Amino acid sequence: MKNSSFLLGLLVGSVSSVLAYQVTQKKVNASPEKALQRVKSAFQQHYTVTGSWIHLKPETLVREKIETSIYNAGLTVKDQDTMRSFSLQLDASTGAVISIHLEK
Numbered sequence: 705m706k707n708s709s710f711l712l713g714l715l716v717g718s719v720s721s722v723l724a725y726q727v728t729q730k731k732v733n734a735s736p737e738k739a740l741q742r743v744k745s746a747f748q749q750h751y752t753v754t755g756s757w758i759h760l761k762p763e764t765l766v767r768e769k770i771e772t773s774i775y776n777a778g779l780t781v782k783d784q785d786t787m788r789s790f791s792l793q794l795d796a797s798t799g800a801v802i803s804i805h806l807e808k
Contacts, residue, residue: 734798740756765802775793777792
């Protein structure tokens, strides 16, 4: 009886350890909507934002053999009398801006 109790405890402990490891290693992405809203707020300090979009499914960006999960997004703004479009890459984990490009 002692051996079976010991083995049961060992099994439960092992399974718990594996599950705990998997939960802590799981990456949690920033909400794409919140990431876009933060960027829009920053742009609104300088421009009138007239439109925005974001891909809800993250994509993988590879630079110098380093993989990063990103959201692709875009903004259309009014700068005095000129409309401008920007394409953005946002870090999917933090929502931070990785790149901004003015579309021509």
